[in-house]
Amino acid sequence: MTEGTATIRTRKFMSNRLLNRKQMVVDVIHPGQASIAKTVIREKLAKMYKAPADTIFVFGFKTAFGGGKTTGFGLIYDTLDFAKKFEPKYRLARHGLYERPKTTRKQRKERKNRMKKVRGTKKTKVGAAAAKKGKK
Amino acid sequence: MVQAGEDAEAVCQQDLPQALKLLFEMNESADKVSSLVDSMLSQVKRGELATEEGLSFLEVKYHTLLSYLINLSHVVLRKVSGASIYNEPCIDRLVELRTVLERLRPIDKRLKYQIDKLVKTAVTGESSDASSFRANPDNMVSKLDEDADVNEDEDAATEKKSVYVPPKLAPVRYDWDESAASRQEKLLERAKRRALSSAMVRELREEFLDAPTELGSRVDSGAGPSGPSKEDRERQEYEETYFTRLPETKDKRKKRKLPTIGSLANELTNFESDFRVLEGEVMPTKKRKSSKKPTGKKGKKGFKKRKSR
Numbered sequence: 001m002t003e004g005t006a007t008i009r010t011r012k013f014m015s016n017r018l019l020n021r022k023q024m025v026v027d028v029i030h031p032g033q034a035s036i037a038k039t040v041i042r043e044k045l046a047k048m049y050k051a052p053a054d055t056i057f058v059f060g061f062k063t064a065f066g067g068g069k070t071t072g073f074g075l076i077y078d079t080l081d082f083a084k085k086f087e088p089k090y091r092l093a094r095h096g097l098y099e100r101p102k103t104t105r106k107q108r109k110e111r112k113n114r115m116k117k118v119r120g121t122k123k124t125k126v127g128a129a130a131a132k133k134g135k136k
Numbered sequence: 137m138v139q140a141g142e143d144a145e146a147v148c149q150q151d152l153p154q155a156l157k158l159l160f161e162m163n164e165s166a167d168k169v170s171s172l173v174d175s176m177l178s179q180v181k182r183g184e185l186a187t188e189e190g191l192s193f194l195e196v197k198y199h200t201l202l203s204y205l206i207n208l209s210h211v212v213l214r215k216v217s218g219a220s221i222y223n224e225p226c227i228d229r230l231v232e233l234r235t236v237l238e239r240l241r242p243i244d245k246r247l248k249y250q251i252d253k254l255v256k257t258a259v260t261g262e263s264s265d266a267s268s269f270r271a272n273p274d275n276m277v278s279k280l281d282e283d284a285d286v287n288e289d290e291d292a293a294t295e296k297k298s299v300y301v302p303p304k305l306a307p308v309r310y311d312w313d314e315s316a317a318s319r320q321e322k323l324l325e326r327a328k329r330r331a332l333s334s335a336m337v338r339e340l341r342e343e344f345l346d347a348p349t350e351l352g353s354r355v356d357s358g359a360g361p362s363g364p365s366k367e368d369r370e371r372q373e374y375e376e377t378y379f380t381r382l383p384e385t386k387d388k389r390k391k392r393k394l395p396t397i398g399s400l401a402n403e404l405t406n407f408e409s410d411f412r413v414l415e416g417e418v419m420p421t422k423k424r425k426s427s428k429k430p431t432g433k434k435g436k437k438g439f440k441k442r443k444s445r
C-alpha cells in the first residue's frame with residue numbers, strides 16, 4: 001500500500017458454478033512502479049468483490065514489456081473448503097494451507113524397494129521402521 | 137358452462153353444411169370398401185388367392201393392421217353413439233398395435249428388395265429356380281458418369297507416376313475463372329496496401345503530416361503497426377480462456393534480445409521493392425524468405441563442407 005496508486009481492473013469475469021468459484025483476468029496498472037505483490041492484489045480484490053481474502057487465489061502475473069501493466073488470473077472461491085478441494089497443491093502451499101511431505105524421492109524409492117522384500121502386513125512394520133533405524 | 141353451450145351451438149351452425157358433406161362422403165367410401173371386401177372374401181373362398189406360402193412377416197403385418205382397424209372402428213362407434221371412451225381397453229390395444237406397426241416399419245424397409253423381387257417373379261410367372269434370387273453385383277456399381285472415367289484412368293495412370301501431386305487438404309479460396317489480368321491487379325493492390333504501411337512510409341507520414349506521434353510502448357503484444365500480430369493475439373486469447381501461461385518460444389526469446397545489426401540491415405535494404413510498387417512502375421515480386429542454412433556442424437553428407445578456395 002505504500003507504493004501509491006495502482007489500479008486493478010478485471011476482465012472476462014465468469015462465475016464457474018461447477019468449481020464453486022468466480023474466475024477472472026486481473027489487469028494491474030502501475031505506471032512508474034515495479035509490479036505489485038500478490039498479497040496486495042488479493043486484498044484489493046477482496047475489497048472489490050467483498051470476499052474474504054483467504055479464498056482468493058491469484059497467479060500467472062506477467063508484466064508487459066516497458067512496464068506499467070501486469071496481467072494475471074484470479075480465482076475467488078465460495079468457501080475455503082472448496083478452495084482446499086479444487087486448488088492445486090502448490091497454490092495452497094503458497095498460502096500456507098498445505099505442507100508437502102518432506103521425504104525425498106530417493107528415500108521413497110528405497111522404502112519401496114525394501115517393502116518389496118517382505119510379504120503381507122509386515123510391509124508396513126518392517127519396511128518403514130526397521131529400515132529407518134538401519135539407515136541411522 | 138352455459139356460455140360454452142351457446143358458443144358450441146353457434147359453432148355447430150357454422151359447421152353444419154360441411155359436416156353433412158363429410159358424412160355423405162364417409163357413407164359413400166364405406167359402401168365402396170364393403171363391396172371391395174366382399175369381392176375379396178369371395179375370391180379367397182373360391183381359392184383363387186393362396187395365402188399359405190407367403191412371408192410370415194407380411195402376415196403379421198396384415199393381422200396387426202386388421203386388429204387396428206377393428207379397434208379403431210369400435211372407438212368410432214362409441215364416440216358416435218355418445219358414450220365416453222375413458223379407460224376403454226380398446227384404447228390400450230390400439231396403442232399396443234400402433235407400437236408394433238412402428239417397429240415393423242424398419243424391417244419392412246430392409247425386406248423391400250426381397251419383396252419387390254418376389255412380386256416381380258409372381259407377376260412374370262416363371263423362374264421357379266432359386267438361382268434367380270442370388271445377389272447381383274452389377275447393381276452395386278453406380279451407373280452415373282462412370283463409363284468415361286474408367287477409360288481415362290488407365291491412360292492417366294502411367295503419366296501420373298512421374299509427377300507427385302500433394303493432397304489438397306486445406307480449403308483454398310476459389311476465385312472462379314479469374315483471368316491473369318485481374319489476378320495481377322489483385323496482387324498489385326495487395327502490394328500497394330502493404331507498401332503503404334511499411335516503415336519508410338510511416339516515417340514520412342510522421343514527418344509531413346500534422347498528426348501527433350504515437351509511441352508504441354509495448355513491443356511484445358503491441359508490436360506491429362496494427363497492434364499485436366495474429367499469433368500474439370491467438371496466444372493471448374488462449375491464455376485467457378484456459379487460465380494458463382504458455383511457455384516462451386525460441387523465436388520470442390530471440391526477439392526479446394536487442395535487435396542485431398543483421399536485422400537492421402534487412403530492414404534498410406527492403407524498402408526499395410515496397411516503395412516502387414506505389415508508383416505503379418514495378419510489378420510485385422514474390423517475396424522469398426531467406427532460407428535457413430543448416431546451422432548444424434555436419435552437412436548432408438556427414439562431414440564438414442569446406443569452402444572452396
